[in-house]
Amino acid sequence: MNFILDGLFQAIQLLIRGDGETYSAVSATLKVSTYSMVVSLLVGIPLGFLLGHHDFLWKKHIRTITDTLMSLPTVLVGLLVYAFLTSRGPLGEYGLLFTLEGIAIGQAILAIPIVIALTATAVESIDEKLRITLISLGADKKQVFYSTIWEARYGLLAAGMNAYGRVLTEVGIAMMVGGNIKWHTRTITTAIALETNKGQFEMGVALGLILMAIAGIVNFSLSFLRNRS
Amino acid sequence: MKRNVFITSLTMIAAFLILYGSAAFSGDVKLLRMATTTSTDDTGLLDYLKPYFVKETGIDIQWVATGTGKALKLGENCDADVLLVHAPDSEKKFVADGFGLNRNVVMYNDFVLIGPASDPAGVKSKNVKECLSAISSKNIKFVSRGDKSGTHQAEQALWKASGLPVPDKEPWYVQAGQGMLTTIQIAAEQNGYTLTDRGTYIKYEDTMKGNPPLKILVEGDDLLKNIYSVIVVNQAKCPNVKSDLAKAFSDWMSRPSTQKLITGFKLSGKQLFFISSK
Amino acid sequence: MHTPVYHLSGIKKFYNRHPAVDIKELSLHAGSITGLVGPNGSGKSTLLNLLAFVDSPSNGTILFNGRKAEPFSEAVRFRVSLLAQEPYLLKRSVYENIAYGLKLRRGDSSQYPKQVNEAMALVGLSPGEFSNRPWYGLSGGEAQRVALAARLVLKPEVLILDEPTAGVDADSARQIMACALTASREWGTTLVIASHNWKWLHEICGSVLQMFKGKIIGNGMENILFGPWNQGHDGYWEKALEDGRRIRVSTPPSPSSAAIIPQSFITLSSHAPTMKQDEHVLNGVIAQLSLEPATNTVMVSIRAGSQIFTLRIPQEKARETALFPGQKMYISYPLSAVTWC
Structure with a gap:
């Protein structure tokens, strides 16, 4: 039990002391989650909009598939991405294995189905009357898209936060694709796994608390923005 | 107004990415x-x-x-x-x-065989063969890495060298599938024996502040060289x-x-x- | 003769293979006010959506000012605006809701505040009080008026209103009705209005269209009698009222068809008329009398059991026969006047 309290003190110490390893892991985590979130939002929101807004053949089946992909195991994604990025894999020549960009690819694969499915739900929950209203106020197709996205902004925010939560806390992809290389691809989560393996439970707890703090800061600032608008 | 905030933050994120992106690809050192x-x-x-x-x-x-x-x-x-x-x-x-x-x-x-200080299998100061035979015949808990690591392979070789079948599904044989320190901790929780490299054991001893529940019971056997x-x-x-x-x-x-x-x-x-x- | 604003030919709109709208031919002229009546589910909203170009017909073409148009056509953008039933307000302030269309049209942005304020004044909302209100801080009637202002601010050529006064307070309803007329009078806006408020429609509309099962079956002067119909032992088709009396009709195409009896074929008398061959006589009481000043007619509603018949008589005749509500009356119509839908 003691190590949890010790972990809290250690977390504070690490942050105040400006511990290099900790800040390196924090920076890696922030970078990689930002890359993957930007990609998954850019890809996921338009696809989710299409899925939620339009009717087409197989729509129901595609929704079921994206809903299922929301529970992709991170280790599986890690293995798949490794298979593509390894020097012997089809994308080996780009040298993305054991890089932050490589982890971001895997995390984007993890996050995109979440963004698609939750965007589709948010767009679906918007009234059909919105479309009618926008068209009858003179919106063209592009403006209908942008205005619908803007109307669904709270739903999209939830989609983004959900995906961010998954990306921030996953360890399987970061470990397998990133390799947990110190000063380089060691993220907070792989560092926690390592410290736990080394029996440094206090350190694991400390890093875990720092991760929680990051998630907290992100959520608080988003809800602050939300309340202001 | 709100839209502006939104666009500004997007731009900032983009700028952030470009900066970091270029940093990541520059500096192609050996x-x-x-x-x-x-x-x-x-x-x-x-x-x-x-x-x-x-x-x-x-x-x-x-x-x-x-x-x-x-x-x-x-x-x-x-x-x-x-x-x-x-x-x-x-x-x-x-x-x-x-x-x-x-x-x-x-x-x-070198590898060392560690176990509870009480030594329920009674293996202290015996050689590796005697020790493993005692554990398997008395059905005492033995925690294995179980992850194809070097230590795991060394352990499997020890069973074979002792003329014993490599255990697998035996109820007393626990395959952790984890790193060395975690495996030691599992052994400690279960009051069992395990094989570890000496380095990790010293590290473990160190984190336990010199008073670990598991002690070195068998060491120095030629078979234990790592x-x-x-x-x-x-x-x-x-x-x-x-x-x-x-x-x-x-x-x-x-x-x-x-x-x-x-x-x-x-x-x-x-x-x-x-x-x-x- | 000018080109009509709308010319519809062979329009069909299907939902799940079920025709929601089926119109062979329809023209609406610039500056006209057209009313649309009919029971719920008769296809009014679907027709209005087609006229507003927010939806496309499954078959047929709609000409707008003589040219074929469809949703997102430049020819109809900012010119045709629909106020849907229970309108949707954007999640923005009242001001931003009303200015939305103006911003899309990219006019002189320095004029927006003035234009928005005028539109707000028109629907009776004080700009000072309402401009900065969020979308959720409005009553139903206020929201409806904001939505109307968002259309009026565009000064559209055609304004389409779908049940604009349903579910709003009396004060808002009055404002909304007045605004529609102002638009028609001041800017020559062509209005198409669906409403259950017959009285209002007959007051302001040049023509009223009666819709039923997706078709235009008349000019709003029809009585619609729903089935099911049974064949009596005397061979006539009829429907029993709760009190045991029967409404007799001609042979229906199917027992569940609806019978349509134009008002002009119904005769009203205070004494039992002599039964003629192939004519049906029924007695009832006057449930409602109302004057329609535009045409100098009196609308009479007669209740027979749960069935209400409506007909119109000249004001003169109403005075002569000294009608009063609750009075017992006889109506008769020839069976040959019954058409089916």
Whole structure:
């Protein structure tokens, strides 16, 4: 039990002391989650909009598939991405294995189905009357898209936060694709796994608390923005 | 107004990405990538050696610390330039299959059998064969790494060398599938025995503030020698690997000055790795 | 003769293979006010969506000012605006809701505040009080008026209103009705209005269209009698009322068809008329009398059991027969006047 309290003190110490390893892991985590979130939002929101807004053949089946992909195991994604990025894999020549960009690819694969499915739900929950209203106020197709996205902004925010939560806390992809290389691809989560393996439970707890703090800061600032608008 | 805030934040994120992106792709220094076992990393040996290596050779080095099984796999897939591992049989096969060159034995330490201070199997100061026979015949808990790591392979070899079948589904045989320290902790929780490299045990002893529930019960047997070697990944199989840098590392590890560094590496005042093995 | 604003030919709109709208031919002229009546589900909203170009017909073409148009056509953008039933307000302030269309049209942005304020004044909302209100801070009637202002601010050529006064308070309803007329009078806006408020429609509309099962079946002067119909032992088709009396009709195409009896074929008398061959006589009481000043007619509603018949008589005749609510009356119609839908 003691190590949890010790972990809290250690977390504070690490942050105040400006511990290099900790800040390196924090920076890696922030970078990689930002890359993957930007990609998954850019890809996921338009696809989710299409899925939620339009009717087409197989729509129901595609929704079921994206809903299922929301529970992709991170280790599986890690293995798949490794298979593509390894020097012997089809994308080996780009040298993305054991890089932050490589982890971001895997995390984007993890996050995109979440963004698609939750965007589709948010767009679906918007009234059909919105479309009618926008068209009858003179919106063209592009403006209908942008205005619908803007109307669904709270739903999209939830989609983004959900995906961010998954990306921030996953360890399987970061470990397998990133390799947990110190000063380089060691993220907070792989560092926690390592410290736990080394029996440094206090350190694991400390890093875990720092991760929680990051998630907290992100959520608080988003809800602050939300309340202001 | 709100839209502006939104667009501004997007722009900032984009700028952030471009800055970091360019930083990530600049600076193409000589970088050696190594796949190694957890014990060399967990004990801190690599962190201790790295600055000397960088200073003396001008080569930067990064490593992925994992089980020996996966480290060999990474070499097979050309994802590492050099390996530092400790499973002689697998290593020899790796080299024989053409994946690796110049298997260079650089250091050793030894394995120890640890167990509860109460020693329910009564194995203290016996040899490895007697010890394993006692554990299996008395059905005492034995925790195995169970992860194809060097230690796991060494343990399997010990069962065979003792003339016993390698246990698998026996209820007293626990296959953890975890790193060495976690495995020790599982053994401690379950009041069982396990096989560990001495380095990790010293580290464990250190974290337990010198009073661990598990003690060394069997040591010094010739069977327990744990040999580490450096293998250069074969450029013929993997055109993209930096075998010149890998060779440089292998040579550097054999240098007398480096060997001296290795023997000088201590944890809690105890030497972890030894040199001049056969 | 000018080109009509709308010319519809062979329009069909299907939902799940079920025709929601089926119109052979329809023209609406510039500056006209057209009312649309009919029971729920008769296809009014679907037709209005087609006229507003927010939806496309499954078959047929709609000409707008003589040219074929469809959703997102430049020819109809900002010119045709629909106020849907229970309108949707954007999640923005009242001001931003009303200015939305103006911003899309990219006019002189310095004029927006003035234009928005005028539109707000028109629907009776004080700009000072309402401009900065969020979308959720409005009553139903206020929201409806904001939505109307968002259309009026564009000064559209055609304004289409779908049940604009349903579910709003009386004060808002009055404002909305007045605004529609102002638009028609001041800017020559062509209005198409669906409403259950017959009285209002007959007051302001040049023509009223009666819709039923997706078709235009008349000019709003029809009585619709729903089935099911049974064949009596005397061979006539009829429907029993709760009190045991029967409404007799001609032979229906199917027992569940609806019978349509134009008002002009119904005769009203205070004494039992002599039964003629192939004519049906029924008695009932006057449930409602109301004057329609535009045409100098009196609308009479007669209740027979749960069935209400409506007909119109000249004001003169109403005075002569001294009608009063509750009075017992006889109505008769020839069976040949019954058409089916």
